[in-house]
Amino acid sequence: MNRDTMKKIMGLIAFAILLYVGLQNTRLVSAALRYVVGLTAPFLIGGCIAFVLNVPMRFFERNLFTGKKATQNKRMRQMKRIGSLLLTLVVVIGVIVVVLFMVVPELYNSFAAIGREMTRAITRIPQLLDDAAEMLPMFETEIDSLRESFLNVNWREIGTVIRNFLQESNILSSTFSIATSVVSGVANTIIGIVFAIYILLQKENLGRQFRRLFYALLPEKHVDWFLRVCSLTSASFNSFLSGQCLEAFILAAMFFVSMSLLNMPYALVIAVLIGVTALIPIFGAFIGCIVGAFLILTENPLRALIFIIIFLVVQQIEGNLIYPRVVGGSIGLPGIWTLVAVTVGGSLFGIIGMLVFIPLSSVFYKLLRREVNRRTHKFAEVKIQNEKKEEENDKETVEREQSSKD
Numbered sequence: 001m002n003r004d005t006m007k008k009i010m011g012l013i014a015f016a017i018l019l020y021v022g023l024q025n026t027r028l029v030s031a032a033l034r035y036v037v038g039l040t041a042p043f044l045i046g047g048c049i050a051f052v053l054n055v056p057m058r059f060f061e062r063n064l065f066t067g068k069k070a071t072q073n074k075r076m077r078q079m080k081r082i083g084s085l086l087l088t089l090v091v092v093i094g095v096i097v098v099v100l101f102m103v104v105p106e107l108y109n110s111f112a113a114i115g116r117e118m119t120r121a122i123t124r125i126p127q128l129l130d131d132a133a134e135m136l137p138m139f140e141t142e143i144d145s146l147r148e149s150f151l152n153v154n155w156r157e158i159g160t161v162i163r164n165f166l167q168e169s170n171i172l173s174s175t176f177s178i179a180t181s182v183v184s185g186v187a188n189t190i191i192g193i194v195f196a197i198y199i200l201l202q203k204e205n206l207g208r209q210f211r212r213l214f215y216a217l218l219p220e221k222h223v224d225w226f227l228r229v230c231s232l233t234s235a236s237f238n239s240f241l242s243g244q245c246l247e248a249f250i251l252a253a254m255f256f257v258s259m260s261l262l263n264m265p266y267a268l269v270i271a272v273l274i275g276v277t278a279l280i281p282i283f284g285a286f287i288g289c290i291v292g293a294f295l296i297l298t299e300n301p302l303r304a305l306i307f308i309i310i311f312l313v314v315q316q317i318e319g320n321l322i323y324p325r326v327v328g329g330s331i332g333l334p335g336i337w338t339l340v341a342v343t344v345g346g347s348l349f350g351i352i353g354m355l356v357f358i359p360l361s362s363v364f365y366k367l368l369r370r371e372v373n374r375r376t377h378k379f380a381e382v383k384i385q386n387e388k389k390e391e392e393n394d395k396e397t398v399e400r401e402q403s404s405k406d
Helices: 002-023 026-063 068-072 074-135 139-152 155-168 171-201 201-218 220-261 266-275 286-298 300-330 335-403
Strands: none
Touching: 002 026, 026 074, 026 171, 026 220, 074 171, 074 266, 074 286, 155 171, 171 201, 201 220, 220 266, 220 335, 266 286, 286 300
16 A cells, blocks of 8 residues: 555545534534634625626726737736726726616605505595495494594504513614624625725736645645636636626616516616616516516506516516526536526525526536546547457457468
């Protein structure tokens, strides 16, 4: 038994021991993982932001700054990097601001309209009860009793009961914990954005430093394989983000055209909202549908029902025809496996799982296909060599038989 085999056996034994200890102390392991994730949360957020922003930033670098000076002069290359990053931030922030300014005022107006209608309905209840008593004289006694009960409601006592409930419950402490979580999330996001900007400005230098570190600590064969997988993963995620944006634009255009043809209200607002929420794979558009149906409901309930029908029809076309071909085709993953990846990822990790499992499935699919092709090719070569050997043996046998006859 050589030294490499001994190392592999010792590694497997150490892994088995660590796995056993971890399974026996799941609470301690989960607490340690939560602590590590909380400690590194700003950097994880920054890495994710940098990875997403790198897609449009690379587009600007390749298409807007292509002169010789921008590629040869070091100072011009730095200015090119800074200009591309600024353009990316302007575009992303601009899209977010436009969506907020389009959707938030309409939602505010809708809630205000619902509040006014509820106030009018409450003030009209006594009159409605009087009308009901005239139309249904056989229930006049019950209706009069109901009207008197409504008019004699002690709203001050109801307010006292609600206040006592809020004081006795843990709502105040829950509100404080939620506020603390929000502040912590905002702080982590700000630190993450700063970290992401640093990564985008120094991405080549950071890449070289990590490669040198890996080659210094790990065997060259393993590092080469790891870098190939990282390159394939990066390409798959970039293609996935591009395909997802294209699919969201197509879906928004379909809703805008269909709603405009039917002369429905808020066509542009709802189309933009569905396009933004559709960046979440498969199920994201349903969030936009709920908000859109709510907006239309304040105008006309019948049109809200028509809008839901339109959404279901368009969603079926998009989910079964457009999405698997646009997104799955952009990352080289067949349509059926795209749907499987979304379903499994959503079941395991929710929205984050949907976003991550599609490109990860693409990476696994490509690695598996490459390995199958390699082994199949190797098997075919061995088979051809064996067939050649059999043919040579047959020829030698025939020649021997002929020579023996002679």
